[in-house]
Structures are given as C-alpha cells and as structure tokens.
Amino acid sequence: MSYLIIKCGGSITDKLPDSFYRNIAALKTEFHINPIIVHGGGPQVTTLLEKLQIESKFIEGLRVTNESVIEVVEMVLSGTANKQIVRNLLSAGAKGIGLSGCDGKLLQAKLVDDHQKVGLVGEIVSVNNSLLDLLLCQSYIPVISPVAVDETNKPLNINADEAAAALSKAYHAPICMVTDVPGVMKEGNVIPKITKKEIDGYINTGIIHGGMVPKVKAAVACIQQGVKEVVIMNGLEEDNLIKYVRNEPIGTLVRLEEEFVDA
Numbered sequence: 001m002s003y004l005i006i007k008c009g010g011s012i013t014d015k016l017p018d019s020f021y022r023n024i025a026a027l028k029t030e031f032h033i034n035p036i037i038v039h040g041g042g043p044q045v046t047t048l049l050e051k052l053q054i055e056s057k058f059i060e061g062l063r064v065t066n067e068s069v070i071e072v073v074e075m076v077l078s079g080t081a082n083k084q085i086v087r088n089l090l091s092a093g094a095k096g097i098g099l100s101g102c103d104g105k106l107l108q109a110k111l112v113d114d115h116q117k118v119g120l121v122g123e124i125v126s127v128n129n130s131l132l133d134l135l136l137c138q139s140y141i142p143v144i145s146p147v148a149v150d151e152t153n154k155p156l157n158i159n160a161d162e163a164a165a166a167l168s169k170a171y172h173a174p175i176c177m178v179t180d181v182p183g184v185m186k187e188g189n190v191i192p193k194i195t196k197k198e199i200d201g202y203i204n205t206g207i208i209h210g211g212m213v214p215k216v217k218a219a220v221a222c223i224q225q226g227v228k229e230v231v232i233m234n235g236l237e238e239d240n241l242i243k244y245v246r247n248e249p250i251g252t253l254v255r256l257e258e259e260f261v262d263a
C-alpha cells in the first residue's frame with residue numbers, strides 16, 4: 001500500500017465539505033492508499049490570541065512564539081482544530097485518530113537557527129514512523145497537529161507545511177497541500193506545473209508571497225530529497241483528491257525540472 005500526505009491549511013479547515021472527508025475515506029478503501037493528514041490552524045490560533053489580547057507577530061511566515069503563545073498554539077492545534085478534523089472523518093465513516101507531534105514523540109524537533117527572533121519554533125529532526133505504522137496497519141487515518149517536542153520534551157511550534165514535508169520525507173510520499181486557492185496563481189491564472197527555478201523567480205518578484213512562500217519552500221525541500229511531487233490544490237473544489245490519484249490535472253504540480261521534461 002502506498003502513502004499520501006494530505007496537508008489541510010487553517011485557511012480552509014473550517015470550510016471543507018463532507019465530500020472532502022468522503023474522498024479521504026475512499027482513498028483507503030477504494031484506492032488502497034494510506035492517507036496521513038497534517039493540519040494547520042494559524043488563523044484559529046490568531047483568533048484565540050486576539051481574544052486573550054496577545055499580539056500575533058510573524059517573521060518570514062513563522063509565528064513569533066513565547067511561553068504564553070505556545071500554550072495557546074497547543075490548545076488550538078492539538079485541541080479544537082485537530083478534533084474537528086477527526087470528527088469529520090468519523091462522520092465520513094473513516095477511522096480518524098488525532099495525534100499531536102508530542103504523542104509518542106511522533107515529531108521530534110530542535111529550535112530553528114532563527115530562534116533568537118522567533119522563539120519556541122522548531123524544525124523537525126525525526127519522525128516516529130513505527131507509531132504511525134501501528135495505527136495505519138489497523139486502518140486508522142492519523143490526523144497530526146504540528147506541535148513537536150524538543151529533546152527535553154518541551155513543546156515547539158512547527159509550521160504545518162514543514163510538518164507535512166517531514167512526514168512526506170519519512171514515507172517517501174507525495175503531499176496534497178489543500179488550501180483556499182486553486183494553486184499557485186500568476187495574473188489570475190493557476191500555474192499547472194512549476195519547478196524550483198520558477199518558484200525562486202516568483203518569490204523574488206513577489207508573485208508568490210505570504211502564506212504561499214512556506215508552502216512552496218516545503219514542497220521544494222521534499223522534491224529535492226527524492227519525493228516524487230507535491231500538489232497545491234483548493235479544498236473546496238469537489239473530488240480534487242480523487243482526481244489527483246486518478247492523475248487528472250489539478251492545482252499546481254511541483255516537481256524537479258528534469259521530471260517535467262521526462263513526463
């Protein structure tokens with residue numbers, strides 16, 4: 001059985017239709033693919049921080065995270081955001097099971113190089129595949145929140161696109177990055193295929209900016225380490241996940257340049 005990492009962005013998790021979760025259930029039962037879900041929830045964290053009158057600050061797409069912020073990040077991501085997705089999967093007839101990167105040391109991380117500026121933000125150093133394998137072989141669909149542990153088991157905040165990339169590398173699996181736009185856009189149109197070189201250019205000219213930057217960077221990091229491809233797609237378009245596994249053109253496909261030449 002093969003694996004597919006599905007990253008659900010916080011921009012879209014509140015709006016994903018029932019059919020999205022039914023697609024995930026079908027991946028397992030009809031296509032014999034093991035889906036592993038990694039989710040974000042940045043906007044939901046920001047909303048609760050606002051209610052608590054704590055300011056949200058980002059540096060190059062990473063949330064500046066102090067002790068009070070990590071408490072809220074963990075509460076939202078490993079709590080409400082995670083359980084919302086698990087419940088939706090259960091309603092679609094799938095065996096969703098929620099985990100944070102802390103559970104069973106699923107995601108171990110170290111502070112990012114820039115930690116003087118961003119605080120308790122981590123980069124993943126290892127993934128506990130054996131825990132996931134136990135669940136996958138019992139037909140569970142893991143739903144993972146991007147809070148990891150450091151070597152002393154303290155929580156670190158991880159960008160969800162980077163968490164998905166770490167899972168993708170651990171399972172040599174493609175990622176579907178599910179977000180609120182139909183793919184990487186240029187002048188109002190979706191770019192169907194994009195390479196690292198084009199991505200670098202679009203970041204430099206500002207065509208790719210904001211939340212799309214960590215997404216394409218995580219995608220490039222994966223394909224450079226041997227993952228076949230990453231696709232960026234809209235979660236609101238019906239049956240996008242099924243179309244992807246049927247090789248129908250969908251969203252923006254990120255691959256190494258030479259592989260588009262071969263295709």
Ligand SMILES: Nc1ncnc2c1ncn2[C@@H]1O[C@H](COP(=O)(O)OP(=O)(O)O)[C@@H](O)[C@H]1O
Pocket residue numbers: 008009010011012040042178179180181183184185186207208209210211212213
């Ligand atoms: N070239 C681009 N194409 C599409 N979206 C872009 C582009 N540049 C910036 N964006 C922004 O990136 C956002 C997606 O990133 P983000 O909000 O972090 O999503 P998620 O929560 O799904 O990870 C889009 O809603 C859009 O505003």
Ligand SMILES: CC(=O)N[C@@H](CCC(=O)OP(=O)(O)O)C(=O)O
Pocket residue numbers: 008009010011039040041042043045061062063073121122146157158159160161211
């Ligand atoms: C370090 C860092 O920035 N962590 C993110 C984790 C959530 C996330 O990435 O959510 P989206 O996918 O919805 O953006 C944050 O605190 O917002």
